[in-house]
Amino acid sequence: MTKLRFAPSPTGRLHVGNARVALLNWLWAQKEGGTFLLRMDDTDEERSSDAFAEAIREDLRWLGLHWQEEARQSDRLARYQAAAERLEASGRLYPCWESAEELELKRKLSLKAGRAPVYDRAALALTAEEKSELHAQGRKPHWRFKLEHEAIEWLDAVRGQQHFEGKHLSDPVLLREDGRPLYTLSSVVDDLEFGISHILRGEDHVANTAVQIQLFKALGGEVPCFAHLPLISDASGQGLSKRLGSLSLASLREEGIEPLALCSYLAKLGTPDPMEPQLDMQELIRSFDISRFGRATPKFDPRELEPLNAKLLHRLPYEAVASWLEEQGAPDFGEELWFAVRGNIERRSDALTWYRVVKGPVTPALKDPEFATTAAALLPEEPWDETTWSKWTAAIKGVTGRKGKELFLPLRLALTGQASGPELKLLLPLIGRENARRRLLATG
Numbered sequence: 001m002t003k004l005r006f007a008p009s010p011t012g013r014l015h016v017g018n019a020r021v022a023l024l025n026w027l028w029a030q031k032e033g034g035t036f037l038l039r040m041d042d043t044d045e046e047r048s049s050d051a052f053a054e055a056i057r058e059d060l061r062w063l064g065l066h067w068q069e070e071a072r073q074s075d076r077l078a079r080y081q082a083a084a085e086r087l088e089a090s091g092r093l094y095p096c097w098e099s100a101e102e103l104e105l106k107r108k109l110s111l112k113a114g115r116a117p118v119y120d121r122a123a124l125a126l127t128a129e130e131k132s133e134l135h136a137q138g139r140k141p142h143w144r145f146k147l148e149h150e151a152i153e154w155l156d157a158v159r160g161q162q163h164f165e166g167k168h169l170s171d172p173v174l175l176r177e178d179g180r181p182l183y184t185l186s187s188v189v190d191d192l193e194f195g196i197s198h199i200l201r202g203e204d205h206v207a208n209t210a211v212q213i214q215l216f217k218a219l220g221g222e223v224p225c226f227a228h229l230p231l232i233s234d235a236s237g238q239g240l241s242k243r244l245g246s247l248s249l250a251s252l253r254e255e256g257i258e259p260l261a262l263c264s265y266l267a268k269l270g271t272p273d274p275m276e277p278q279l280d281m282q283e284l285i286r287s288f289d290i291s292r293f294g295r296a297t298p299k300f301d302p303r304e305l306e307p308l309n310a311k312l313l314h315r316l317p318y319e320a321v322a323s324w325l326e327e328q329g330a331p332d333f334g335e336e337l338w339f340a341v342r343g344n345i346e347r348r349s350d351a352l353t354w355y356r357v358v359k360g361p362v363t364p365a366l367k368d369p370e371f372a373t374t375a376a377a378l379l380p381e382e383p384w385d386e387t388t389w390s391k392w393t394a395a396i397k398g399v400t401g402r403k404g405k406e407l408f409l410p411l412r413l414a415l416t417g418q419a420s421g422p423e424l425k426l427l428l429p430l431i432g433r434e435n436a437r438r439r440l441l442a443t444g
Contacts, residue, residue, distance in 0.1 A: 002034030004198050006060075006067075007187065009041045010053035013248045016300050017202075017232050019063060020266040024229070025200050026065045027267060027288040030281075037194055038067040042074045043186060059249040063259050064281055071194065073186050080181040083189045083219060084174060087145065092218050093174060095141030096123035097134045119144065119170040143175040145184070145215060152210045157227035157290045159203070164210035172211050188212050192221040200290070203228040227290055232269065235301040247300065256347030261309040270298035277312035279320075310346040321348060330355045340426035357416045358430045364443045366414040372443035374399060375411060379440075382433050389425035414443050 006022040008014065014022070029036040038060070042048040053072075060067070087093035096119075098106070107117040123144070126134075134141075149167035156162050174185040181189075191199065199209075206228050216223045233239055234247060252262060261277050267284045268275045271292040278284055318335040325333040333355055341354040356362075366372055378395045380388055393411070397403055412424060415436055421427070428436065 001195070002029060002032035002197050003037065003195050004029040004034065004200060005037035005039050005191070005194070005196055006065075007039040007041050007190075008056050009044060009047075010049060010056055011044060011047040012052060013055055013250050014059045015247045015249070016252070016262070016266065017247075019059070019249055019262070020232060020269065021201060021229070022060060022065060023063065023263055023266050024288075024290075026067075027285055028198060028200060028290060030285045031288045034197070035068045036065070037069045037071065037196070039070070039190060039194075040072045040074075041183065041186070042072055043077075043180060045074075048074075055250070062249065062253055063263060069194070071190065073190065076186070076190065077181070079193065080186050080189050081179070083185065084143065084181070087174070087218060088143075090218065092146050093143050094124060094146055095131075096144050096173075097126075097131075097139050097141050098123070116168060117170070118168065121146075121171065140177040142173050142177050144171040145174050145211070145218075147171050147211065147214055152213055154209070154213060154223070154226055156206075157198075157200075157225060158293050159206070159228055159295060162206070162210075164207070166210075166214065169207070169211060184208060184211060184215065188215045188219065188221075191224060192216065192219060196224055198225045198227070200227040200229065202231045204231060227293075229270065229293060230295055230297050232298045232300050235299055235303070237297075237299065247302075256309075256349050257305065258309050258312050258348070261305065261312045264312070265305050265308055269300065270294060270296070275304070275308060277308050277315065279312075279315060279317075306346065313345055313348060314343050316342065321351070324348065325351070325355075328352055336426075337430055340430065341422045344422045354422065354427075357418065357421075358427060360431075360435055360439075362415075362417045362439055364414045364439050365417045365419070366410050366443045368410055369443050371400065371402075371410055372414050372440040375414070376437050376440035379433055379437055384429040384433065386425050386429065389428045392428075414440050 004025040006025050008018060008022075026036050028034075038057075040048075040053050040056075042053065084093055103119075106120065110117045123141075124146075147166045147169055149165075152164040152166055154162050172184045173182055175181055190196075209226050209228070213223050231239060249262075253259075258277075260279070260281070263281065263284060264277045265275055267288065271294070273287070273292060318338040321338065322333070325331070325338075328349075330352060333351070337355065337358060338351065341351055344354070345351050364372075375392075375396050378392060378399065380392055380395075393407060396411075397407055400407075408424075409419065412421070413419065415424065415431060416427070431439075
């Protein structure tokens with residue numbers, strides 16, 4: 001069964017790069033009729049928090065991503081310890097006593113000699129007496145996974161055929177001196193025990209994957225299908241991080257970006273496919289194809305997202321916004337008003353501006369009382385419909401001789417207090433005769 005996961009560390013808010021990885025994993029799982037797991041990688045006790053974990057859940061719900069299962073690595077420490085013990089028993093996990101300073105010195109000497117900074121496995125040559133002496137000094141070991149010096153290959157769903165040589169890679173540290181597991185171990189144990197079939201993540205994990213493939217096999221598990229995407233940058237080409245609050249999901253939500261607009265954008269970012277806003281997630285699921293993603297670095301540009309956001313709003317049916325409008329204090333907004341104004345808004349909050357224009361009161365922006373009085377006297381009797389505007393303006397033109405902008409702009413300023421906006425043939429019946437007359441006569 002197809003099963004994918006999104007595994008954030010709850011050490012900050014999600015940014016658009018995280019959101020893209022979460023979305024594509026979710027789309028792949030949905031496309032295959034599989035399962036989506038949310039896993040909190042919260043073993044960093046100093047930086048992880050329940051508040052950030054809940055914020056991540058909130059961000060994912062806002063995007064429209066639901067998960068069938070959830071797990072926390074902090075609940076699974078015993079599973080990682082059990083896996084480490086199995087690796088030690090099989091001779092694939094060994095203790096090392098070098099300090100961080102000693103390892104850094106070794107690294108510098110290797111680089112100075114023109115060699116790759118690969119760990120030299122000096123710990124494997126220690127005698128029992130030397131180990132006892134280190135223990136007596138109070139030194140605690142960290143634990144490394146012993147890589148097989150053989151070719152490591154896999155067919156990456158984005159990058160194609162990948163090849164590494166085990167002898168060119170450092171034996172990775174799996175356990176810290178205090179016994180806490182590192183990502184390389186905990187992630188593989190979780191992926192095995194939760195039955196993850198596909199792992200889609202950033203290309204910064206490619207070298208990790210080479211190591212983890214051997215770890216999957218050493219723990220007796222099947223190797224999942226891997227896909228590594230190029231990391232997205234901001235519009236200037238700089239990388240993203242949780243510290244860039246301007247591109248956090250929380251900030252985009254506060255700015256009025258629609259989650260469907262963002263999903264429509266991120267689902268196609270890095271592909272040659274056109275970006276068009278979708279009215280539901282089903283179309284994004286149907287069109288998802290991992291082979292469409294290239295290896296070039298895609299740029300996230302808010303200037304591309306904003307018109308997409310507006311296009312989405314211009315297509316949204318009233319049912320999609322009705323409950324939100326009610327929450328905002330506009331329960332009587334109505335379908336007619338939504339269809340009248342949606343083509344002129346860039347954020348859904350803009351619709352509230354036009355709600356207030358229609359329902360009033362409005363401060364007229366016209367300084368021509370004579371013209372306004374004439375226009376008020378020519379207002380037709382109700383009922384009004386979309387033809388009322390043309391009939392009324394024709395009558396005003398006949399009396400005043402005004403036409404074009406000289407006729408229409410003063411009426412718009414008097415009726416709405418705005419110099420531009422939705423078609424007045426649509427707004428006028430919603431404003432109503434009494435409101436229109438009051439606004440015209442208030443012009444001074």
